Amino acid sequence: MVSITVTGATAIFEVEGADKLWALRSRLEIPLAHIRGVRADAEIARGWWHGLRMPGTEIPGIITAGTFYQAGERMFWDVHHPEQTIVIELAGEHYHELVIEVQDPAAAMELLNSRLDEATR
Numbered sequence: 480m481v482s483i484t485v486t487g488a489t490a491i492f493e494v495e496g497a498d499k500l501w502a503l504r505s506r507l508e509i510p511l512a513h514i515r516g517v518r519a520d521a522e523i524a525r526g527w528w529h530g531l532r533m534p535g536t537e538i539p540g541i542i543t544a545g546t547f548y549q550a551g552e553r554m555f556w557d558v559h560h561p562e563q564t565i566v567i568e569l570a571g572e573h574y575h576e577l578v579i580e581v582q583d584p585a586a587a588m589e590l591l592n593s594r595l596d597e598a599t600r
Contacts, residue, residue: 503545504506514569515570518586524543525567528549529578532546559580
């Protein structure tokens with residue numbers, strides 16, 4: 480699971496618990512200006528093809544975590560429970576998308592979208 484905080488003009492995605500080991504990352508810091516969109520998407524996490532794992536962990540039906548390449552794009556995954564998945568679309572970053580599990584998808588999307596709205600004013 481990933482917790483999200485926003486400090487100034489930066490969104491901080493903190494990988495929690497043992498997922499740090501599985502994902503081989505503990506924290507991602509993304510400028511709000513590089514976030515192009517946020518959506519809930521359980522279906523992307525339920526699919527069987529998440530891309531080529533490089534490096535990361537995938538145990539079908541249990542965990543997808545780490546860096547994956549799909550359709551020529553680099554994506555970061557950390558998902559155990561598809562119903563709690565959000566997708567953050569990025570531009571100008573190492574990753575094209577973050578596909579992450581959060582405690583409350585609606586609250587996470589509200590936090591990011593409200594801060595994105597403030598940043599564009």
